[in-house]
Amino acid sequence: MNTDLQDYSHKRLNILTGEWVLVSPHRAKRPWQGQNETVANEVRPAHDETCYLCAGNKRINGEINPNYKDVFVFTNDFAALQYNSPPFSVKDGLIEAQSEQGICKVICFSPNHSKSLADMSVNNIQKVVEAWQTEYKTLGECKGINYVQIFENKGAVMGCSNPHPHGQIWSQSTLPNEVEKKDAHQRTYFSTHKSSLLGDYVSQELNKQERVIYENDAFVVLVPFWAIWPFETMIVPKQAQKSILEMTHTEALLFAEAISVITKVYDRLFSTSFPYSSGIHQAPTNGEDNKHWHWHMSFYPPLLRSATVKKFMVGYEMFGSPQRDITAEIAAQKLRELT
């Protein structure tokens, strides 16, 4: 282990975005007098009459959910993107805007209101993975949809407005900022090295093991060297695949297993249902070959020291760069011990 990186303030490069994170390893022991989060430790029922995502219940727009048995996908009743809006663009001096078309969906992971991915069986998680595959494919084939963002906000602290286990899929006509950055950096690397940026990175990490939390035949779970959030992790296929559609049935099961492992580890860390936002970055659905893409799933959890103390990404982070105290190596070690 490089001891400078554990002792002194430094910055680390995110090779996928080209941006830096400021790391302050010496600062991990600072006292905390700020806001504490409230922990919702109530036991939830398997079915909640008032939940608009439970099977058979009525949604806000009056529709009745079917009596679904595993996964249920529907179009978001309050979609951030409209699909049939008129295309327009505005360019007026230094003002520039473009219409953006899209389709937003909600995906219920389970009819059981009380579960999270961490509580679900690997087989049931695999059903979620298969639904993601179906949605990525069918949304990606819709006219004018060039990118599909799969994500989950888990926990009230992550703005999740309903505790029923669910994620979202926002698909749209252009590539969002973060995807543009990763597209560009993977493309440049691929054209120079004729190999996948993330594939080469994962080989290096597997060699070192320092930041690896878990691996199976097809996937590795690790804390990336440039992680921003205290316990940020990434699930990466060992072999380059541009999207989740390239997974075999067996690989989908191994991916589900990786999700199960890391979400259970997270719940163990602070003995709480661990909040996070997770998301899958993968090839745009723009009809190009996108050979440079290596898909991956990231988890951005806010908790820092306990179930109630989170890391705030505020002043300096908003105006300067993301900043973290605990290093990626220490975080990986803590998580690995809990596998």
Place this chain on the structure above:
Amino acid sequence: MNTDLQDYSHKRLNILTGEWVLVSPHRAKRPWQGQNETVANEVRPAHDETCYLCAGNKRINGEINPNYKDVFVFTNDFAALQYNSPPFSVKDGLIEAQSEQGICKVICFSPNHSKSLADMSVNNIQKVVEAWQTEYKTLGECKGINYVQIFENKGAVMGCSNPHPHGQIWSQSTLPNEVEKKDAHQRTYFSTHKSSLLGDYVSQELNKQERVIYENDAFVVLVPFWAIWPFETMIVPKQAQKSILEMTHTEALLFAEAISVITKVYDRLFSTSFPYSSGIHQAPTNGEDNKHWHWHMSFYPPLLRSATVKKFMVGYEMFGSPQRDITAEIAAQKLRELT
């Protein structure tokens, strides 16, 4: 007013960073079942024995604060950046890191524990502005300090660990991500147009008035066309100045007035001490001429609908692009009505 921009999902370009924000004007009426913030409406005493920022009190490291009368600046007891650490750099395959040196300071705006900038007189705010000028100058002259970030985190919801009115200044050897972006875009524009990007933008906004909240002889307060946060605003000098050092004494007073106006408006909006992170972006202190820079102060407040409901920048925002519901034009109108 362009009605497409008020009716349909679209994206807007931030000309300073080159990044986009997704705007969903049709979505402002979505119901909220998620987390509510707690509002700290307790009346605070003018002096709090337990506060480590109050005059005459002991700090965590044992030092005693002086009996300061207006502004008090000291080096952060838990600085994120170290100044005298050994320089190093790590380049090992796809891993890249560099040591980062810096000095972090805390600036108490007032000895009065119960005040915020919104409650302070313009004359007292001017003393804060003058302290910012002194710090920008003296830190910027320190060996190896090439950038000075002035910012404030206000409110527990913004990770502020002490309610005593204070801000921070982190100065460092390299330019953080956000500053790099703004540096590049201002430089390109300046070299093409021989005028300031933000100066030309402000002229356009003053002409339109649509997003302007307040102006005096030297400053304009506006909601930028590309604002991310629901009630984000920006204070910009009408004439290009690369840093706050270029302000005359009169301009510093007018700047203090602009700060006073917008912070009071914010407090009125939801009848609460309005939380935000604010920051000043200005020329690096790297010894270059930096003629392309036009300094400005931005406010990023999280509240969306009331004192307790904030906008969460989570899943889609972290993995895709920032997203907002209420448009910049509507936000500007609401704020303008409260001046």
